[in-house]
Amino acid sequence: MSEAHDDGRVLLEIKGLTTAFSLAEGDFNAVDNVSFSVKEGRTLSLVGESGSGKSMTALSVMGLVPSPGKVVAGEVLLDGRNLLDMSAREMRKIRGAEISMIFQQPTSALNPTYRVGTQIREVFKLHRDWTRQVETEKVIAALRAVGMPDPEARLRAYPHELSGGMAQRVMIAMALACEPRILIADEPTTALDVTIQSQILELIRELQSSSDTSVILITHDLGVVAEMADEVAVMYAGEIVETTDVETLFDEPLHPYTKGLMGSVPVLGDPRPRLEAIPGTVPNLTELSVGCRFASRCQARIEAGLTVCQTHHPELVEVRPGHAVRCWLYSGQEVAE
Amino acid sequence: MFAGREVGTLRSMFTTPSALVGVVVLATVVVCAIFADVISPVDPAQQHLLYRLSPPGTVSEDGVTFVLGTDGLGRDVLSGIIHGSRVSLIVAVTAVGLGMLIGVALGLVSGYSGGWLDTVIMRAVDVTIVLPFMLMALVLRLALGPGLGSIVIALGISGWATHARLVRGEVLSLRNKEYVLASVANGAPHGFIMLRRILPHVLASAIVLASLQVGVTIVAEASLTFLGLGVPPEIPSWGQMLANGRDYMTRAWWVTTFSGLAIVLTVLALNLIGDWLRDYRDPRLER
Amino acid sequence: MSGVIMRASALTKEYQVRRGALKGTATVKAVNGVNLDIRRGETIGLVGESGCGKTTLGRMLVKLLEPTSGKIEFDGKDVTNVRGRELKEFRRRVQIVFQDPFSSLDPRARIGDSMAEPLLHHGVGDKDERQERVAKMLEMVGLHRSHATRFPHEFSGGQRQRIGIGRALILRPDFVVADEPVSALDVSVQAQILNLLADLQQELSLTLVFVAHNLAVVEHISDRVAVMYLGRIVELAERSELFSRPTHPYTEMLLDAVPASHPRNRRPRAPEASELPSPLDPPAGCLFHPRCPIFEAGFCDEVVPPLHPPPSEPSRLVACHVRIREGQTRTFDEGESQK
DSSP, X not given: OHXXXXXXOEEEEEEEEEEEEEETTEEEEEEEEEEEEEXXXXXXXXXXXXXXXXXXXXXXXXXXXOTTOEEEEXXXXXXXXXXXXXXXXXXXXXXXXXXXXXXXXXXXXXXTTSOHHHHHHHHHHHHOOOOHHHHHHHHHHHHHHTTOSSHHHXXXXXXXXXXXXXXXXXXXXXXHTTOOSEEEEESTTXXXXXXXXXXXXXXXXXXXXXXXXXXXXXXXXXXHXXXXXXXXXXXXXXXXXXXEEHHHHHHSOOSHHHHHHHHHSOOTTOOOSSOOOOOSOOOOGGXXXXXXXXXXXXXXXXXXXXXXXXXXXXOOEEEETTEEEOOHHHXXXXXXX | OHHHHHHHHHHHHHTOHHHHHHHHHHHHHHHHHHTHHHHSSSOTTOXXXXXXXXXXXXXXXXXXXXXXXXXXXXXXXXXXXXXXXXHHHHHHHHHHHHHXXXXXXXXXXXXXXXXXXXXXXXXXXXXXXXXXXXXXXXXXXXXXXXXXXXXXXXHHHHHHXXXXXXXXXXXXXXXXXXXXXXXXXXXXXXXXXXXXXXXXXXXXXXXXXXXHHHHHHHHHHHHHHHTTSSSOTTSOOHHHHHHHHHTTTTTOHHHHHHHHHHHHHHHHHHHHHHHHHHHOOOHHHHX | OOSEEEEEEEEEEEEEEEEETTTEEEEEEEEEEEEEEEETTOEEEEEOXXXXXXXXXXXXXXXXXXXXXXXXXXXXXXOTTOOHHHHHHHHHHEEEEOSOTTTXXXXXXXXXXXXXXXXXXXXXXXXXXXXXXXXXXXXXXXXXXXXXXXXXXGSOHHHHHHHHHHHXXXXXXXXXXXXXXXXXXXXHHXXXXXXXXXXXXXXXXXXXXXXXXXXXXXXXXXXXXXXXXXXXXXXXXXXXXXXXXXXXXXXXXXXXXXXXXXXXXXXXXXXXXXXXXXXXXXOSSSTTGGXXXXXXXXXXXXXXXXXXXXXXXXXXXXXXXXXXXXXXXXXXXXXXXHO
16 A cells, blocks of 8 residues: 555655754754655654654744754755745745644634634735635635634634634644645644544545645654554654654554554553553653663663663664664664774 | 752842842942941931031041032931931831731732632722822821831831732632642641642742832832931931932932932842842742 | 442532623533442543543542532542541542642652651651651652652653652552543653552552543553543443443444554544534533434433433443433344344
8 A cells, every 4th residue: 555655756855854952951952863755645744752853843844943942954855945045034935835834732823812714814815815805715715624614604703712623623724725735733633632633633634635735743642643644753852763654663663662652552442451661751852872862761672682772873774665763673783892 | 959949049140130230239238237337437417517518529627528428417428328228128128028928928818718708808908909008108107106116017018918919819829739739638737738838839929029019118118208207317217318408409419319319229229139030930940 | 348439429510600791600510410339449430521520520539629519428428528537537548649740749849748748647657657658659659769858840740640649649548539640641651650550559459530531541441431421421331341332422432533543444534523512501401412423303402311221231321312222122132032
């Protein structure tokens, strides 16, 4: 199934993206040498826990890294144009028109003092040259497309009058209003109840297939990944540790962290007497060791008797076509002492 | 642990220039108040009748320099200001301390207990805040009679209401914090919860408010004294000097200017410190 | 040792909510006439979406919230209105673990002091003995005894949740409500805490009420599960029965909504908006009927369904007219076919 799509055209290519922060507690790279590509009409999922750098990767692509953070290296190529070289003015034209983003808290991402219709209209004013009449029609069409019941009336609603699920529909309507080629969805359903999550995920899926939009889906939830992704990049402590297509990832995860994540999540309908917990906690980015960033929590390393993990940083190595992993267990290369 | 936190506080102070200015000015005033007898060039009560209303920098025959000039009775303005800092600080700090004590206690009880007690205390707050501050201080001062103690009470009573309202608001949100609920679930008595789980967290904002109130109170004390209802005339105070200098304002600007400047600088310093305290919160204690 | 340890009867919690500047107030029933028997030594999961009243119910069971009406019995004794010494004794035996490990510990108190607090209030031991109990409890929850002198900000979320669990268990309670204890934690840390809770529950023979919105987590840890919707329990059954054969249409909807566990198990879902009705203006009859795929007009929208066992399954309780009736015909059919 995955091969059939492999010839899909690469729309967005990210190469060696590195975003650095300099804080009182120390300097660190929130995103460290991250590379991946997004194909036309496909969904790439960035999976990780807090501090993995998945959200910061998205903000770096959008050119929205909060101060004092800064993109210090890498390229973000959209159709061969490097977004990182663009001026603030050029980026504003890209955002909303070619790449859009939706966030975890839809209610706080909307301006509470403006009506919903006005906020969607705002997007058209920025990117389209339409009459007010056409704008209104398009706003209603956008709300209808995201399954908003009674869109003509909802135009006049204020964000606080909407439930979380409805607010996320409005956010999606705004994000897709100008038919962007890429939608970045940062934990779009984490704040929503499970029945609403199901509706929103299906909505994204339908809108994507009807418009051939590419989606970068950021989540910590492996269920959402299984449900939505075509390709997956697992992130840990700022870097990608494993990347492959979604079926391979669930069938044959290689990185001990990916395996650990899968073992530590209870699966509905498959109760296990005991979960395989990953010991320890997510590392502090200012205090990373020179070796593998997962080494201190890694059981597989101890079982295999590897010592190189603590002294040398592993590279992301393609162990078979389309499946890369950052782990000494699979690198095959011995380090000369 | 605590050492580390204090180092952080100090570092923050030195990286905030306005706070540093405030601390330096206030420290100078405090030193003046404590060592007034040592620092002031002459006895502030001593009258140099030959040198009445001398401009700043005048040197007398017996070699005394009146750095900031003299007043209508030939008293040294600089020495008066140095000694006057005592009264201003003592009156303001004790009055604000009194107001804070009453206000924090009542605000704590009001917010924690709720119900009719809350209603009664909050209506009392409303009444206190609605009445003009000066008017109330005046009435209280007249009712209590002369003396430093009665000024302290008059000024302190007027300040409690703001504290009570501030503290009550914070208690209302703290009361539903999970660590407070945890104490309830553990069977903690009300006193323990109020004093150990809630009070330490409201104290920080009460102190910020107090530091701002000290400035206001210094002005209020000076105003009362200026009106002849404050500090008795035999004690040197900034308000008194201001009142005395008023008659000669056109001929001898220095008497009112320098005593007024002392008030302005002290209040400004307190406000700078208060602002910094408000902005500076140890982020590690916030979560 | 078996039998019912906690019994809630017609338990209700109402809140007055302002509708708007001129519209006056309205009454919201956060918990609406809940009957629940909790058996000694079991882990019972309370599951439902936001606004279903699971947290309010949990807090009423540990008496952090006063019920508006109804009765709570603990160990055969009515504790609805206990005060003073009796309340203190209740607090010794009934404890709670909170959701947010960042707000459940006083940021200004050393964790040793936070953990020793229950011992202090109940007059257990002298200072040294209390310190020793804290040290032992720290080790029991997987921390080190030297951690007692540190402050909460020095710990990660998972470690703080261990401390919260230790504080709840230090008096050796019989009954613990854990209110979403893992939902604020990183995925890789959740499993540690779930395993710890399960171990401690065994070791200390606790009765555990596990409040959560994550169905897989509830399935993992519970013996029995109660599904709540808009303040009511709509289904209550043994874990395996509830998850393998959900009976209430809302339970079915919840289970269907859970994302696939493997990309091959993806299935199409309904993208149409179907949302919780406003609790200010709850529907008449069955609260679920406006979203229900099997609702029958003139019946479900008029009569409130009671929480009843379907005829064929005495161990399950369901609040659904249609399913109860189907159950009756099904027993009849089965009876026929056996002939």
